[in-house]
Amino acid sequence: MFYNQSIENIKLIILSLDGGLLDLNHLRYNYLKYTCQKYDCFVSKDEFTLSLGNMNTMYQCSPIQDKISNQNLNQMIEKDLFAYSKLKQNIKKEGVDELLQFCRQKGIKIAVITTHKCKRAIQYMQLTGIYKNVDFVIGGDSQINPLPDSQILSTICKQMNISYDHTLVVANFPSLVEAANKLYMNVIYMMDLVAPTPTIEESVYKTAKNNLEIINILLFSKYDTLEMFSPILGMSKNMNETQLTHTYHQLLEKYADDPQLISLVERTYQYFYHLLNKKRIPTHNPIQNQNSENKHLEDTQDSIQSSSINKPSKQIDEPDDSISEKFSDHHVTSATSAISIDAKRMNELMDIINGQSEAETAQQDNEDILQVDHDQSNRQIKSKKTVLDHGIDFICNVLISILIVFICLLVSLILNDYFNDQSLILKSIYFIVQSYLNIVWGLFSFIFNACHQIIHIIPTYNQLLNNSHLLSPLAWQVVFTSIFNLMIIYIIKLIYSLTNKGNLK
Incomplete structure (x- = not known):
């Protein structure tokens, strides 16, 4: 879907916990791939990425659902994933702290969506020290329709009292892009498991490799708009379709040897072409234009409040007591003692989540034996x-x-x-x-x-x-x-x- 997107006057950024803030999707995929290999099955990154968006639907397309139910598979993976994260806490994506600090300085609100239950999402954020910089959290345990339905995004905007055109969604999987496009939100796609497809590139404002690039986009992209280059290229919204197409083909011929200019020409042409076909949409305001959604939102309001946390309100501090029981059985500072997994199981878990198969593990064991012998002889000489x-x-x-x-x-x-x-x-x-x-x-x-x-x-x-x-x-x-x-x-x-x-x- 093509429409005019902008990052000017952004007041709210919606981030994904899974793959946006924390590197959970990579770890989750490694675990799933390892489990599938035990049953002589295989799942690709593209297949897994297409299924992301909700914890209840994440494993519906897995090739082993006839052997392990989706619910059991989800519980097994999430339990081990959190145990692993407590031992190896450097799971933050590159530039997360810098982006959150930048938003805090600019007065931009931060909302986090996640496939996890809200309580577990907060535990992850407290574990990695980013919870203090987040204003709103909504988990996958609510009664809100799963992505790519846009209800979760519209709910955030309504709760934060911010319009869609002042909201930026940082998406890292297709269903989140699709949901944001339905509300004509501004979208940046940040690469996670797979690179963006041409369809995604046409549907977002820009793509980024990490959170540091998102900061650069917020700082400098206003100087790099299609409107700025359109006069140089000879395209404008006053052209008819014939003139626009003719100019487009001339530019393709003229700059055939310059891939960057060709990319700019194509983006500019698509922009004005869709304007001509009346695909530019009006500005949406969740406060003024959500009358049709209000009834449904009121029906689900109780479930939303129980599965989302808006930190400035009083209800926000209460989850901290139940969760902060210093996590009762999941206390961060005593992580090793809290995990009811023996050392052998934890070593196996490290190999699984880090993407090591059984064959690779066996080979690694052999290499380790040789390496130990070599190291011992080296130590003696040393x-x-x-x-x-x-x-x-x-x-x-x-x-x-x-x-x-x-x-x-x-x-x-x-x-x-x-x-x-x-x-x-x-x-x-x-x-x-x-x-x-x-x-x-x-x-x-x-x-x-x-x-x-x-x-x-x-x-x-x-x-x-x-x-x-x-x-x-x-x-x-x-x-x-x-x-x-x-x-x-x-x-x-x-x-x-x-x-x-x-x-x-």
Whole structure:
């Protein structure tokens, strides 16, 4: 369906929890594909995408419904999917936080639709930290007709008191696009499981790869409208059909080598062609033009209130108490203890949802065994290398410390004869070296004297230097200074290592 869409003055954005905010459709499809493979069946992404829109109808076209009922299959998948999400919480789609923050800054309301029950949808949003930025939630457990019926979208607009032309629907599956088109809403298609078909591309304002691109569209697309380029291309709404078609074919011929311009020409032609055929629709306002729907909406109002949450109202805080019982059996902060699945089952679940088949798992197990053997041998070689490296490193440090000592002693002995020299530089060097040696020797003197007071067998510092038959006094001083230098080297290395780790974090 082609009609004039715009993103100017958007006051409400409707997002899908499944595949729009969270990467649930990919995980759900992987689980379904794995389950089908166990029965020698196969379901493609395109088939699964066409069935999205309602939790009760999602698996009606599955090839295993004669083996597992749709209801049981749905319960099994959703239970394991939520258990998986509590362990692996990085299931947010790219740019979700940025889009929600952008809307908050611009004063744009956020409504979320989901195939889940409303309570479970809130649990998902609290689990991923996005619930605080959402204004309205409506789940799949209401009595509202399932997509592609547009009732769920019209209900949101009525509850939020915002007209259709000020609403943007970010759709990621065909039934949501179709429902939005029925109300002539503004639609952006965000790719999820499959890329948009040509029919979808013609039915939406633009397509996006992720939520970050949606922000760019909201910021810059007003500068990229068909009306802006139509004068350059020579097309206008004042043309008749013959003139428009003639101009269209001329442009196709002229820009045959430029795919981008050809795409723009085709979009512009379709736009004006449909205008000529009176397919441009009047603006709809849910407050003024929903008299025909009011009766049906009133009949379902109770079910809507029980399965949707409008956060600003008082009723919104109450679900938090029942859900927030800190999720009772689904507490986020104690996720591992709350899941009644053993470790083997959870590992299997990880493989299923991440898209690993049994054959792939068996192959992976074999590869893992080989990898373990390889890693063990590598670790043994590495440990040997590590011991050798540490030994070489220690020897190098000892040699460096001894070299420093000999340089200090050499400088001290050489400059001692010139101490009375008037050169300020030589005096300064001698003073620094001598001070350093005196500090080191003084430190060891204090250590030995203190230890002698406690244990009399240990000699004092002077006794060690003067009464030792093992080394001369100067040799002992060289040893003490070398030990001190070695300690300083290792302290410097430790500080450097800790500093690097802090920078990496």
